[in-house]
Amino acid sequence: MDRMVYTALSGLKSQMSAQAAIANNIANASTTGFKADRVAFQQMMLKGGGGLEARAPTSEEVLDADRRSGAIQQTGRNLDIAMTGTAWIAVQATDGTEAYTRRGDLRITETGVLETGDGFPVMGSGGPITVPPAQRVMIADDGTLSIQPIGAEPGAAAQVIDRIRVASPAGTDTVKGLDNLLHVRGGGVLPDDLDARISVGALEGSNVNLTQALVDMIENQRSYEVQANLLKEAKTLDEAGASLMRLPS
DSSP: OHHHHHHHHHHHHHHHHHHHHHHHHHHTTTSTTOOOEEEEOOOEEOTTOOSGGGEESSOOOEEEEOOOOOOEEEOOOTTBEEEOTTOEEEEEOTTSSEEEEOOOBOEEOTTOBEEOTTSOBBEETTEEOBOOOEEEEEEOTTOEEEEEETTOOTTOOOEEEEEOOEEOOTTSOEEEOTTSOEEETTSOOOOBOTTOOEEETEEEOOOOOHHHHHHHHHHHHHHHHHHHHHHHHHHHHHHHHHHHHSOOO
């Protein structure tokens, strides 16, 4: 009986987490560079068990992200960039560590810091990139950032400022954090992707498939109802067993 209750409660918890992830995906269907949350379930051995009879059919959820690329949309804006292939843009997370994003709607703050549309500073060769006042900012397809200083003569050579750090997650254990950034599991940084190319004047959209997300939500709701009914059945069986043990008055 305890085993049935544990299975039902663990399934309810997992389905609730899955529903929250699906709702978050739907809410970010139009967010630039967003990677859909993905919930995977695995079998879990109950404490003290040793065979198939001790194995719960549902377990704690495992959250990660769908790494597939989103659709590329042309914008024509000189600070909009889209990564080709599997490369990611290095940014500084709120805790000061290096993390990675596919969000390429860049902007320059009043203090000159180059950051993404959600406020994370973009990393260069020596840390966050700072852009001095300029009449024009240019990004090459290899990530090189250059400017034409204010007052420069027409036709003057551009001044190279830094190079946007582009990293490859291939062969490294990475996980998506609650900040929607990609992190190296356990800490550390990804190696540079020297072959990566940047499409300037374009943005990568969200990779959320709304139709599939709605189907997943319906299926998840049905699974939740099954687990809730299992819990009710466990209660009914427990009450029936208790009534058989009562001594007649």
